[in-house]
Amino acid sequence: xxxxxxxxxxxxxxxxxxxxxxxxxxxxFPLKQESTYQLSIGGPxxxxxxxxxxxxxxxxxxxxxxxxxxxVFANYHLLAQLYRITGMDMGVSWFPLEGQGWRPTMGVxxxxxxxFSTRPDVDERFFGYPVVSSSFSWELDQAxxxxxxxxxxxxxxxxxxxxxxxxxxxxFANITVPVGGYRLTSEIxxxxxxxxxxxxxxxxxxxxxxxxxxxxxxxxxxx
Amino acid sequence: MxxxxxxQVWIGRVRLKxxxxxxxxxxxxxxxxxxxxLANQQSLEAYQLPGNxxxxxxxxxxxxxxxxxxxxxxxxxxxxxxxDATTVIYCHGNKHHLDEYWERVTYLEQLDVNVLIFDxxxxxxxxxxxxxxxxxxxxEAALAFVQQREDVNTDKIALYGYSLGxxxxxxxxxxxxxQPLWLISEAPFAAVDSLVQGSLSLPLPSGWLTTGxxxxxxxxxxxxxxxxxxxxxxxDFVRYQDNGQPLFEAAPEPKSLQLVVEANHNDIPEVLGVDxxxxxxxxxxxx
Numbered sequence: 001x002x003x004x005x006x007x008x009x010x011x012x013x014x015x016x017x018x019x020x021x022x023x024x025x026x027x028x029f030p031l032k033q034e035s036t037y038q039l040s041i042g043g044p045x046x047x048x049x050x051x052x053x054x055x056x057x058x059x060x061x062x063x064x065x066x067x068x069x070x071x072v073f074a075n076y077h078l079l080a081q082l083y084r085i086t087g088m089d090m091g092v093s094w095f096p097l098e099g100q101g102w103r104p105t106m107g108v109x110x111x112x113x114x115x116f117s118t119r120p121d122v123d124e125r126f127f128g129y130p131v132v133s134s135s136f137s138w139e140l141d142q143a144x145x146x147x148x149x150x151x152x153x154x155x156x157x158x159x160x161x162x163x164x165x166x167x168x169x170x171x172f173a174n175i176t177v178p179v180g181g182y183r184l185t186s187e188i189x190x191x192x193x194x195x196x197x198x199x200x201x202x203x204x205x206x207x208x209x210x211x212x213x214x215x216x217x218x219x220x221x222x223x
Numbered sequence: 224m225x226x227x228x229x230x231q232v233w234i235g236r237v238r239l240k241x242x243x244x245x246x247x248x249x250x251x252x253x254x255x256x257x258x259x260x261l262a263n264q265q266s267l268e269a270y271q272l273p274g275n276x277x278x279x280x281x282x283x284x285x286x287x288x289x290x291x292x293x294x295x296x297x298x299x300x301x302x303x304x305x306x307d308a309t310t311v312i313y314c315h316g317n318k319h320h321l322d323e324y325w326e327r328v329t330y331l332e333q334l335d336v337n338v339l340i341f342d343x344x345x346x347x348x349x350x351x352x353x354x355x356x357x358x359x360x361x362x363e364a365a366l367a368f369v370q371q372r373e374d375v376n377t378d379k380i381a382l383y384g385y386s387l388g389x390x391x392x393x394x395x396x397x398x399x400x401x402q403p404l405w406l407i408s409e410a411p412f413a414a415v416d417s418l419v420q421g422s423l424s425l426p427l428p429s430g431w432l433t434t435g436x437x438x439x440x441x442x443x444x445x446x447x448x449x450x451x452x453x454x455x456x457x458x459d460f461v462r463y464q465d466n467g468q469p470l471f472e473a474a475p476e477p478k479s480l481q482l483v484v485e486a487n488h489n490d491i492p493e494v495l496g497v498d499x500x501x502x503x504x505x506x507x508x509x510x
Contacts, residue, residue: 083431083432085431117428117430117431119430119431121430121434122428122429122430122431123428123429123430124428124429125428127425127427127428127431129425154425154426156426157426158420158421158425158426158465159414159416159417159420159426159429160413160414160416160417160420160421160440160465160466160469161417161420161421161464161465162464163464163465164420164421164424164426164465165424168424168425192424195424198459199457199458199459199460199462200421200422200459200460200462202422
């Protein structure tokens with residue numbers, strides 16, 4: 001009972017606050033000269049009150065194609081603000097290989113996740129890390145299907161766990177379809193696939209004993 | 224609509240309601256520190272001592288002050304046949320009041336000791352507000368209460384902490400001017416940041432999610448008493464590798480480790496077998 005209650009109530013708060021890397025991957029093809037704005041929601045699935053529910057991590061962002069092979073993007077992490085954490089990520093995507101037929105569009109991204117705590121009495125106010133991503137996308141009629149990976153490169157060691165990973169890897173698959181004048185991206189993600197997650201203070205939905213399954217959605221619109 | 228269809232609709236509504244509750248819980252969590260979740264804030268009229276097997280003649284509900292507020296607890300007198308008994312201050316875990324932790328009182332009592340278990344501020348019948356500062360003050364108050372009792376040999380006071388209860392126990396054992404006879408820790412966390420960082424797989428800076436540090440690792444090297452650590456190898460809340468292990472390594476000698484490979488956070492006595500668990504403690508306290 002003790003553990004169960006704790007898992008349901010206690011550290012869910014932590015997770016919501018801490019799933020900093022949760023943004024739907026909408027930049028899987030070159031926008032060329034187009035610009036888009038987007039709203040993304042989702043995160044790892046955790047158990048709360050006997051219900052497995054994706055965390056509603058909310059971000060708002062923009063993307064802009066600066067040439068035929070390059071996008072730049074930035075996202076503001078809205079939910080983190082509730083926890084007195086100002087968070088954003090920004091980066092650049094490069095698409096060296098354009099898709100043709102079954103050959104996918106290949107992209108690589110480099111982004112920086114940056115967080116700033118506005119809580120009083122905090123010794124360290126800044127926390128950040130780079131993320132390297134790759135993606136392969138296919139256009140099927142009006143839909144775009146994509147698969148890819150993220151690698152968060154943590155710049156510091158954890159204070160207590162000498163075995164903690166400094167590179168945290170994730171895989172994702174998503175589909176983007178037009179909905180009215182918008183694009184809806186639905187994504188499933190296996191976060192932290194190289195991290196054992198069955199002995200943590202949070203009840204994730206792992207694959208085997210590893211990582212956490214998550215669900216993300218994004219609505220984007222060209223402007 | 225058939226009965227089966229009605230049932231499916233009803234189940235669907237229940238699930239939807241659960242999802243709404245879960246979402247609300249997540250939203251509410253956003254407004255609080257983790258510290259608040261360590262506390263027990265349900266008011267209580269009376270303790271029930273579920274599953275008590277101790278002669279009620281040896282039980283006494285007690286109250287003492289921690290600052291301006293009243294704390295409540297239970298004093299368990301050692302068996303009449305025991306003379307000059309050691310007194311154990313038992314600091315229990317989080318979220319629940321002492322009723323939920325009473326079972327371990329019945330184990331400790333079998334060591335032929337006096338036992339004081341008490342509720343921290345905001346737990347059970349105790350008044351006040353939970354915070355790290357108040358938690359430590361409550362432990363100091365409990366020690367003062369014990370030391371003032373005429374039936375206590377003040378040279379024979381020992382400490383037993385379970386989970387969160389290790390924070391006040393290690394605090395007491397590490398302070399100057401008090402040397403406990405021994406300290407037994409069960410399932411301690413190294414610090415609240417170890418839980419945060421482990422759960423997120425991120426080296427998040429200290430204090431971003433909590434006000435208190437609850438840092439046992441910072442204090443453990445200061446204890447000056449024999450130390451016994453119980454930790455479950457399958458503890459799925461306070462993982463051994465980043466909690467029990469660094470604590471044990473930092474603790475000074477003499478120290479002893481019981482890593483119970485198959486145990487989780489709250490079932491070490493059951494996995495070991497209660498008699499074996501008690502015997503291990505008995506061997507430690509009276510080698």
